[in-house]
Amino acid sequence: MELKWTNTLPRSLILTGFVFCVLSVSKPSLAVEVFADSEIVVENGTAGVLRCTFKSSEVVSAKITVSWSFQSNQPDTQFSKAAHGFFYFSNNQADTDPKVFQDRVQFVGDINKKDASIRINPTQFSDNGTYFCAVKNPPDISGTQARVELRVVSRGSLPQSNTPVIVGAVCGALFLLVLILISICVVMKVLHNRNDYEGCITLESTRSPPPPPKKKAEPKLQGPRSTSPSGQVQGPVIYVQLDHSGSRNSFHKMEPVVYADIRKN
Numbered sequence: 001m002e003l004k005w006t007n008t009l010p011r012s013l014i015l016t017g018f019v020f021c022v023l024s025v026s027k028p029s030l031a032v033e034v035f036a037d038s039e040i041v042v043e044n045g046t047a048g049v050l051r052c053t054f055k056s057s058e059v060v061s062a063k064i065t066v067s068w069s070f071q072s073n074q075p076d077t078q079f080s081k082a083a084h085g086f087f088y089f090s091n092n093q094a095d096t097d098p099k100v101f102q103d104r105v106q107f108v109g110d111i112n113k114k115d116a117s118i119r120i121n122p123t124q125f126s127d128n129g130t131y132f133c134a135v136k137n138p139p140d141i142s143g144t145q146a147r148v149e150l151r152v153v154s155r156g157s158l159p160q161s162n163t164p165v166i167v168g169a170v171c172g173a174l175f176l177l178v179l180i181l182i183s184i185c186v187v188m189k190v191l192h193n194r195n196d197y198e199g200c201i202t203l204e205s206t207r208s209p210p211p212p213p214k215k216k217a218e219p220k221l222q223g224p225r226s227t228s229p230s231g232q233v234q235g236p237v238i239y240v241q242l243d244h245s246g247s248r249n250s251f252h253k254m255e256p257v258v259y260a261d262i263r264k265n
Contacts, residue, residue, distance in 0.1 A: 031140060031142045031143040031144075032054055032055070032056045032135050032136060032137055032140045032141075032142070032143040033054060033055040033056075033143060034052065034053075034054045034055075034133055034134065034135050034143060034144065034145055034146040035052070035053045035054070035055070035146055036050070036051060036052045036053075036131075036133050036146035036147065036148040037050075037051055037148050038148065038149065039148065039149040039150075039151065040148060040149070040150050040151070041151045041153060042123050042150070042151070042152055042153075043123075043152075043153060043154070043155050044122075044123060044124065044125060044152050044153065044154055044155065045122045045123065045124075045155070046121075046122060046123060047119055047120070047121035047122065047123070048119065048120050048121070048123045048127075048150060048152070049108060049117060049118075049119045050068075050117060050118050050119070050120070050131055050133070050148055050150065051115075051117045051148075052066075052068075052109070052115070052116045052117050052118075052133035052135075052146055052148075053114055053115050053116070053117075054114050054116060054135040054137075055114065056114070056135075056137040056140045057140065058137050058138070058139060058140050060111055060112060060114065060137060061137070061138075062091055062092060063137070063138045064090075064111060064135070064136065064137045064138075065088070065089065065090045065135070065136045066087075066088070066089035066090075066109075066111070066116040066133070066134070066135050067085055067087065067088050067089070067133075067134045068085070068086060068087035068088075068105075068118055068131060068132065068133055068134075069083040069084060069085040069086065069131070069132045069134075070083060070084055070085075070086055070100060070129055070130070070131050070132075071083040071084070071129050071130045071132075072126070072128065072129040073128055073129045073130065074126070074128065074129070077126070079100070079129070080129075083130075083132055084097075084100060085097070086100040086101060086105065087105055087107070087118055089107060089111075089116070092111075094107040101120060101127070104120055104121060104122065105118055105119070105120055106118065106119045106121065116133060116135055120150075123150075123152045124152065125152050127150060127152050128150060128151060128152050129149075129150060130147055130148070130149055130150075131147065131148050131149075131150060132145045132146070132147050133145055133146045133147075133148070134146075
């Protein structure tokens with residue numbers, strides 16, 4: 001009995017190792033991740049694009065398939081109870097069901113860019129409902145499908161975007177900030193100029209005024225017989241003889257021309 005147990009032990013080890021090798025070598029199937037907008041609102045009679053993108057670890061090949069299905073949210077229609085497929089893409093060819101959208105569906109995606117979007121043009125009120133996008137890229141064949149809600153509204157009923165309001169508020173805040181900075185610069189410049197002016201006045205006021213210039217004593221014209229004031233001695237007077245005729249026999253007249261008055265205190 002003991003000998004039989006020793007013979008079966010190597011077989012179990014070999015079987016376990018074989019299973020382990022098979023599991024380690026085999027590659028499990030991966031899942032494709034599909035993404036879509038949660039809700040799209042379009043006006044009646046205009047084009048509506050249902051965007052769908054996917055992510056796969058495998059290279060996109062000709063085996064990839066894309067399918068779109070639709071379930072109406074209107075209770076009294078044939079598509080309200082279950083989702084109905086209306087678009088199928090395979091082998092680089094698109095096929096649509098004319099019974100659902102009457103040739104109003106177009107493929108606007110790019111499989112090489114992992115885009116599987118479609119467009120409905122023109123949209124109708126009967127298009128309101130839920131749309132499902134499924135992508136398979138073998139060996140990535142498993143994964144959940146993305147869903148998007150389409151709302152077709154009448155003209156003028158689209159929700160207003162807050163983007164213009166936000167842009168206007170930002171521009172107004174920037175303009176106000178620039179205006180405040182300019183005002184601060186002007187006030188600082190005025191204060192700086194005022195300080196410089198007051199500093200100049202202070203410096204000039206601290207300086208002592210220059211002494212007044214001394215006036216020179218103006219000479220007084222006096223005749224040859226003028227006498228000096230009391231107590232003062234008159235200096236010599238110098239006379240120069242002038243000849244007014246220019247001839248040798250002309251009368252010579254003595255006239256005082258230049259004088260010097262030297263007085264002593």
